[in-house]
Amino acid sequence: MTVDDQSLTTQLTAQGEERVRALMGEMTLEEKLAQLVGLWEGRGGSGEGGDVAPMQDAMQAEVDELEGYATHGLGQLTRVFGTTPVEPADQARALARKQQWLQQNTRLGIPALVHEECLTGLAAWKATTFPAPPSWGASFHPELVEEMGRAIGDSMRSLGVHQGLAPVLDVVRDARWGRVEECISEDPYLVGTVATAYVRGVQSAGVVATLKHFVGYSNSRAGRNLAPVHAGQREIADVFLPPFEMAVRDGGVDSVMNSYAEVDGIPVAADAELLTTLLRDRWGFTGTVVADYFSVAFLHTLHGVAGDLGEAAAQALVAGIDVELPTGTAYLEPLADLVRSGVVAESVVDRALHRVLAQKERLGLLDATFDPDAVGDVDLDPQPHRELAARIAEESVILLTNDGSLPLAAGRKVAVVGPNADVTNALFGCYSFANHVLAQHPSFELGLEVATLREALGTELGEVTYAKGCDVLGDDTSGFAAAVAAADDADVVVAVMGDLAGLFGRGTSGEGCDADSLELPGVQRGLVEALLGTGTPVVLVLLTGRPYAVDWAVERCAAVVQAFFPGQEGAQAVAGVLSGRVNPSGHLPVTMPRSVGAQPYSYLHPRLGGASSVSNLDTAPVLPFGHGLSYTTFEHTDLRLGSASVPTSGAITATVTVRNTGTRDGADVVQLYGQDVVASVTRPVIQLLGYARVELAAGESAEVTFDVPTTRLAFSDRRLVRVVEPGEVLVSVGASCADLAATEAVSLTGDVHEVGPDDRRVVDVTVRRLGRG
Structure with missing residues (x-):
């Protein structure tokens, strides 16, 4: 496909608008509806290799081949590369032939938009697998995540893929939920800034990013996948929506995917207040809303708010879902019958159609040419991508505790033990190609050069001994x-x-892999206890997708290291931290919980949500949000505010000096927190206002200034209007939400400020280096 090499624009030119309108005027109803659906060739049902979407076996399409399905055209092709292991270059040629077929064998010749999963890199065979999203959050480095997004976008674009189904902006609320590993953090601001950076990166390559899952999905009852969400409108507005608003308004994202959830009894897929009134009318979103797989049909089969597929299609389309994915089971014949009978106005179809065609016009698809013979060699795992994956992995590894045993001294005899020590899949998340697809095709090689942690430690330290000890799951202690x-x-x-x-x-861990306990799975704790019983110092390394309740290990192990599925270069990153080659700089993007009984839990709890003498359950976390150690030490001093009083519509300026007081170079994450002392509704005891990752040489100091818009303290008042209220705010700086070095008070003055669309949402940070001394 030939398209100019430029960032994706979400604005349609006057000429483009005229072209789209003219094209719409030529189309029959069948041709219009064909543009509003996808096709998952060969996988409308479970197909070869098992399910990779919920209840996919119940959604078999009658026709699942392009030639029989797309006689009137086609909106999207689903997961051409991410369904089964295929040679990328061969499949790119096959895709070009499919696009040629659409151009030559449909009346209007409109190519299909092609989408793929891309949460930890393009989910295609032999493509670089980056760390999972909690690792992005642990790095506190959105600029690096933006680089990753660009790399992923470049890979997709090289194959003829136009849309990536990422990032996930769900805010972690319950560690039991299996999809925690797809989320960035439990803090909405960290989620928003990092996800917006990812969006900018992907779309700078001319590829559409897709926000998931709009909205509330991560607050599912009891941490179960696809369970009802019971959250008040204030919690939705103040916790779950802000990251999406940032990615829409500040990131210019061009696609949004609905959540499977039903929020207080209303399925999001049929909620016009969310999908149209909020997203489009208030936030100004102009892209496409695409259905999470089968969620239109779920209005009938799961939620029971539609009597049949036609009624489900009508509700979804009217609410604001433009494209039914992965395959059109409701938006074709069932919806066509309702339009012809006058139950659904054709203008509603035209509304979605305009958005779809406008997006294709902006992508250059309406003028694209396809030549299978022009597809050359494809390298989806180039050296720069591997180096980038290594950087993110290194910056995301979190040193939770250390009694001085780390870094490991040269010449020590090291035993490497455990079920995740010598397997590559332990480094990857659920939406990696390795675990999402390849695990169901055991005859295929991984297609990437990936070291296990055992192998990486051997490279770092020399010879190590190894014993598996047990499996991840199961009760075998032999x-x-x-x-x-x-x-x-x-x-x-x-x-x-x-x-x-x-x-x-x-x-x-992963989609549909929820937990009813936050103990390490299987008999893993028993293995660690047996190792501790030997008296030999134990360094516990956790390769996980969620935080586990490991208070016992924190108290008794010589050191504990946390890595959230660090990707294909992750073993070298973790080994580098253990050996001392890498100075750890990751910080917890989620709380380390005390027990499953404390769930759901967030550090953003009001006073009533903390530990209390009137309950026998202790909610106090084992380690707090933002915690992370280093092999050097940092000091935060001289916190000062630009003014003791600030208008409610203004900005708070806070400056702090950070100094590397240790003997080796390192990176500190300077964290600025706030507390609204008295408000008209209950507020968190503390909340992250802003952050800055600062690299400092040994002995070096820097002055970090945060320009914090007062909207960072906004909340929904008793009218459910987002406001900034006058009153006292405590501003603190520290190494975590519980390790604060200094606090100053500022008074917000004036009238209650109602937050508007032009109000700034992001903290500006400047770093002035002061040198050594």
């Missing part, structure tokens, strides 16, 4: 004896525990 023997013969044990990502119960 391997404990060999693991204990290895520990007895070593100076230190590196115990590598955690998750195996999978789908719908085929793993311990």
